[in-house]
Amino acid sequence: MRPRIVIVGAGFGGMAAVKALKRADADVTLIDRTNHHLFQPLLYQVATAALSPADIATASRVLLRRHANATVVMADVVSVDAEARYVRLADGRTINYDFLVLATGAAYSFFGHGEWANHAKVLKSLEDALSIRETLLAAFERAEQCNDPDEVRRLLTFVVVGGGPTGVELAGTIAELARTTLARDFRHIDPASARIILCEAGNHILGAFPGDLPDYAARALRSLGVEVRLGEAVSLVDAEGIVLADERIAAETVLWCAGTQARPAADWLEAEAARNGAIKVAADCSVPGRPGVFAIGDVASFDGGSGKPLPGLAPVAKQQGRYVGRLLAARIAGRAPPPPFRYRDLGTMAVIGRSRAVADFGSFQLKGFLAWLAWSMVHLMLLVDFRSRMMVYVNWSWAWFTYGRGARLLTGRGELPQRSQATEISSKDFG
Amino acid sequence: MRPRIVIVGAGFGGMAAVKALKRADADVTLIDRTNHHLFQPLLYQVATAALSPADIATASRVLLRRHANATVVMADVVSVDAEARYVRLADGRTINYDFLVLATGAAYSFFGHGEWANHAKVLKSLEDALSIRETLLAAFERAEQCNDPDEVRRLLTFVVVGGGPTGVELAGTIAELARTTLARDFRHIDPASARIILCEAGNHILGAFPGDLPDYAARALRSLGVEVRLGEAVSLVDAEGIVLADERIAAETVLWCAGTQARPAADWLEAEAARNGAIKVAADCSVPGRPGVFAIGDVASFDGGSGKPLPGLAPVAKQQGRYVGRLLAARIAGRAPPPPFRYRDLGTMAVIGRSRAVADFGSFQLKGFLAWLAWSMVHLMLLVDFRSRMMVYVNWSWAWFTYGRGARLLTGRGELPQRSQATEISSKDFG
Numbered sequence: 001m002r003p004r005i006v007i008v009g010a011g012f013g014g015m016a017a018v019k020a021l022k023r024a025d026a027d028v029t030l031i032d033r034t035n036h037h038l039f040q041p042l043l044y045q046v047a048t049a050a051l052s053p054a055d056i057a058t059a060s061r062v063l064l065r066r067h068a069n070a071t072v073v074m075a076d077v078v079s080v081d082a083e084a085r086y087v088r089l090a091d092g093r094t095i096n097y098d099f100l101v102l103a104t105g106a107a108y109s110f111f112g113h114g115e116w117a118n119h120a121k122v123l124k125s126l127e128d129a130l131s132i133r134e135t136l137l138a139a140f141e142r143a144e145q146c147n148d149p150d151e152v153r154r155l156l157t158f159v160v161v162g163g164g165p166t167g168v169e170l171a172g173t174i175a176e177l178a179r180t181t182l183a184r185d186f187r188h189i190d191p192a193s194a195r196i197i198l199c200e201a202g203n204h205i206l207g208a209f210p211g212d213l214p215d216y217a218a219r220a221l222r223s224l225g226v227e228v229r230l231g232e233a234v235s236l237v238d239a240e241g242i243v244l245a246d247e248r249i250a251a252e253t254v255l256w257c258a259g260t261q262a263r264p265a266a267d268w269l270e271a272e273a274a275r276n277g278a279i280k281v282a283a284d285c286s287v288p289g290r291p292g293v294f295a296i297g298d299v300a301s302f303d304g305g306s307g308k309p310l311p312g313l314a315p316v317a318k319q320q321g322r323y324v325g326r327l328l329a330a331r332i333a334g335r336a337p338p339p340p341f342r343y344r345d346l347g348t349m350a351v352i353g354r355s356r357a358v359a360d361f362g363s364f365q366l367k368g369f370l371a372w373l374a375w376s377m378v379h380l381m382l383l384v385d386f387r388s389r390m391m392v393y394v395n396w397s398w399a400w401f402t403y404g405r406g407a408r409l410l411t412g413r414g415e416l417p418q419r420s421q422a423t424e425i426s427s428k429d430f431g
Numbered sequence: 432m433r434p435r436i437v438i439v440g441a442g443f444g445g446m447a448a449v450k451a452l453k454r455a456d457a458d459v460t461l462i463d464r465t466n467h468h469l470f471q472p473l474l475y476q477v478a479t480a481a482l483s484p485a486d487i488a489t490a491s492r493v494l495l496r497r498h499a500n501a502t503v504v505m506a507d508v509v510s511v512d513a514e515a516r517y518v519r520l521a522d523g524r525t526i527n528y529d530f531l532v533l534a535t536g537a538a539y540s541f542f543g544h545g546e547w548a549n550h551a552k553v554l555k556s557l558e559d560a561l562s563i564r565e566t567l568l569a570a571f572e573r574a575e576q577c578n579d580p581d582e583v584r585r586l587l588t589f590v591v592v593g594g595g596p597t598g599v600e601l602a603g604t605i606a607e608l609a610r611t612t613l614a615r616d617f618r619h620i621d622p623a624s625a626r627i628i629l630c631e632a633g634n635h636i637l638g639a640f641p642g643d644l645p646d647y648a649a650r651a652l653r654s655l656g657v658e659v660r661l662g663e664a665v666s667l668v669d670a671e672g673i674v675l676a677d678e679r680i681a682a683e684t685v686l687w688c689a690g691t692q693a694r695p696a697a698d699w700l701e702a703e704a705a706r707n708g709a710i711k712v713a714a715d716c717s718v719p720g721r722p723g724v725f726a727i728g729d730v731a732s733f734d735g736g737s738g739k740p741l742p743g744l745a746p747v748a749k750q751q752g753r754y755v756g757r758l759l760a761a762r763i764a765g766r767a768p769p770p771p772f773r774y775r776d777l778g779t780m781a782v783i784g785r786s787r788a789v790a791d792f793g794s795f796q797l798k799g800f801l802a803w804l805a806w807s808m809v810h811l812m813l814l815v816d817f818r819s820r821m822m823v824y825v826n827w828s829w830a831w832f833t834y835g836r837g838a839r840l841l842t843g844r845g846e847l848p849q850r851s852q853a854t855e856i857s858s859k860d861f862g
Contacts, residue, residue, distance in 0.1 A: 034840075034841060034842055035568065035572060035839065035840065035841040036839070036840055036841070052483035052484065052485045052486070052838075053483065053838075053840055054483045054837050054838035054840060055483070057840055058839075059616075059839040059840070061613075061616035061617070061839075062616065062835070062839065065615055065616055071618045071619075073575075073576060074572045074576075074841065075576070093576075125842065126840065126842050127842045137466065141466060141505045144504075145504060145505075145506070145524075182492075184496055185490075185492035185493065185496055186492070187502045188502075386829075387829050387833075387835065387837050390825060390829065391822070391825065391826075391837070394821060394822065394825055395822075398817075398818050398821065402818075404493070404818065406485050406818050406822070407483075407484075407485035408466065408467070408489075408490040408492075408493065409465075409466065409467055409484055409485060409488055409490070409557065410465060410466040410467070410505065411465055411556065411557050411558045
């Protein structure tokens with residue numbers, strides 16, 4: 001019988017693993033909750049109405065059409081039996097495996113304040129992105145219809161928590177949305193008066209970047225009109241807004257881009273986990289004591305050598321996926337296994353608004369327009385298929401010249417998203 | 432004080448009215464439940480994963496940016512006081528008017544069988560389209576995981592009720608989705624074996640088209656693999672499928688494109704209505720006995736001259752909107768009112784799959800590839816803004832050459848859309 005390889009998660013890691021197994025004499029099953037592979041690095045552009053979901057997501061079946069040994073299953077995995085070697089799906093079915101690759105990724109963590117999740121939005125899935133888009137656009141629509149100045153101010157205050165790349169990208173893009181795209185579209189409010197606050201508990205945003213890039217990024221954000229608040233921790237998130245250090249900030253919209261937590265695959269295996277819940281893996285990405293099981297990407301904690309785990313970045317997941325795919329292909333073919341996994345750091349980037357970015361390529365750094373050009377080209381290149389590349393390129397070109405956002409859609413299921421009575425929209429006489 | 436003009440509905444009619452009032456010395460308020468103007472004629476392509484919502488919808492504020500006298504309000508109108516001259520919104524606020532233009536459109540009607548709405552999907556809004564897209568794609572995903580042949584057959588049976596343009600367009604496109612786009616993407620099922628049934632109670636599909644166009648359309652659909660059932664009425668729609676004449680057809684997906692019913696604006700006014708609920712209007716589109724009130728588009732019943740009301744088509748709504756806008760502008764400026772409204776029939780078209788269409792231009796007809804070319808060009812031209820035109824063009828070009836559909840997205844809120852226990856997916860051993 002051909003060995004059965006089950007891969008859980010169709011993100012960068014899982015997809016790379018399936019692809020590396022293309023010619024392996026095995027039955028490969030890719031399980032994911034959704035039917036698509038998502039290009040996460042551009043998800044913030046869906047959340048801010050610049051791109052459509054279909055521009056950055058492609059059906060997994062399409063990507064694996066020519067992978068004759070691969071089967072795609074759209075389902076939720078709820079547990080693993082590492083003894084009997086099967087995974088269990090939410091509907092009770094089980095899928096047996098000889099090799100299991102866990103690539104389930106990470107979710108946002110609220111540092112033990114799970115209740116904050118009721119008031120703060122996160123950005124991981126297409127649904128998250130559409131929900132943020134709806135919240136942002138509805139805030140302006142509701143402010144336009146409101147004649148209580150305090151409430152207008154609260155509606156037009158947008159708080160982004162966490163100064164990593166996603167937080168920086170969101171804050172910069174929201175500022176531009178308010179100051180340019182929406183600027184001339186309302187009659188009662190001035191969207192440009194919106195307050196965008198980026199809160200970072202550390203002393204720098206983009207703390208993982210070297211040299212003066214963090215300071216440059218903070219300056220660039222401030223020039224876009226973002227209030228960058230450093231060194232103060234958020235101590236409360238509730239229906240009214242946040243408390244930052246001791247200051248109460250009334251805000252309708254709170255976006256949470258702070259810590260991440262690996263998805264619960266470590267529990268499934270009862271395996272040793274790092275503090276963020278990621279499974280501690282060996283040098284070949286295998287899970288110690290769980291024969292045939294591997295973990296890659298954000299759900300794995302891989303010792304980078306200096307005692308520091310590798311960061312939760314797309315290239316890490318991709319390279320680990322490819323590595324494990326090749327390792328399994330070699331094992332199945334009876335060839336010698338590859339040497340231990342080594343991460344090849346090709347650089348990291350973060351974009352700040354429509355024309356600036358920072359990029360760290362190890363031996364040299366870029367910032368400003370040149371970094372943004374590099375960022376744009378690299379991301380267009382990395383998109384998985386020709387169609388996405390074309391759609392994103394056309395959208396970007398149009399938006400760059402017009403300052404417009406093509407996906408400003410609120411479907412309005414009968415009414416604008418409403419808040420509790422306490423903050424009900426004041427009546428306004430349009431007469 | 433400047434006259435206050437309130438326009439309800441941002442469809443073809445309402446938007447045309449606002450635009451015709453651009454230079455009028457009046458305060459114009461456009462009220463809509465959503466924040467966008469939707470290009471309905473291409474909505475079926477969103478429902479079948481060919482286009483994204485943002486490709487055919489544009490924020491009303493963007494379209495009216497340069498209309499200094501226009502205010503956009505995103506809200507639900509629930510009633511009209513034609514005496515005191517105000518409209519009431521769902522949240523209790525009121526908006527006063529001197530002139531009111533009702534352009535609220537129509538919804539689908541189930542001929543007195545409201546309960547069928549629980550099992551059949553309609554196509555009017557972006558949300559409807561996304562819901563149909565999800566249902567279609569999920570049916571194939573669930574069939575792939577199912578090993579009960581009867582249930583697979585039921586999942587892969589798609590019933591479209593109503594042989595008008597929308598029904599024909601949906602049936603043809605679903606057939607192509609199954610036979611080409613999805614054909615190579617599954618391992619356990621053959622999507623090409625899907626059964627697509629178009630039911631029309633009359634003796635012809637596209638009954639409004641002259642000459643041999645209806646017969647040609649039926650032949651064209653059949654060549655795409657659609658079962659065209661004529662002269663039999665649907666007598667039941669339930670969770671299992673439909674009953675057509677006396678035949679029980681088990682189907683997971685039922686799409687309802689049969690009769691339409693005007694939205695309840697006639698009730699708001701207690702005005703005289705036609706059988707489909709549309710407000711009977713005078714020769715200048717005004718509502719008799721309701722001074723200052725006009726009704727246009729699908730919510731109006733306008734005597735076309737021969738005792739037959741004008742059809743519910745986009746051009747009718749557009750021309751009536753422009754007419755009423757100009758009439759009001761003239762009245763406000765103290766100029767002579769225009770002569771009674773006359774519909775200029777520029778022709779009608781319906782498309783059948785990716786390369787064929789029928790078109791009736793009154794003095795001559797087209798069918799086949801040439802009609803499809805005309806259809807494509809006219810619809811690209813009619814899209815309201817440059818961006819939509821560009822996005823649709825790029826999407827179409829890509830799809831035409833690859834047979835692909837770019838928007839094959841299922842977000843999977845935890846699980847596939849599930850049916851009741853009676854039709855639970857059988858367990859399948861993937862081992």
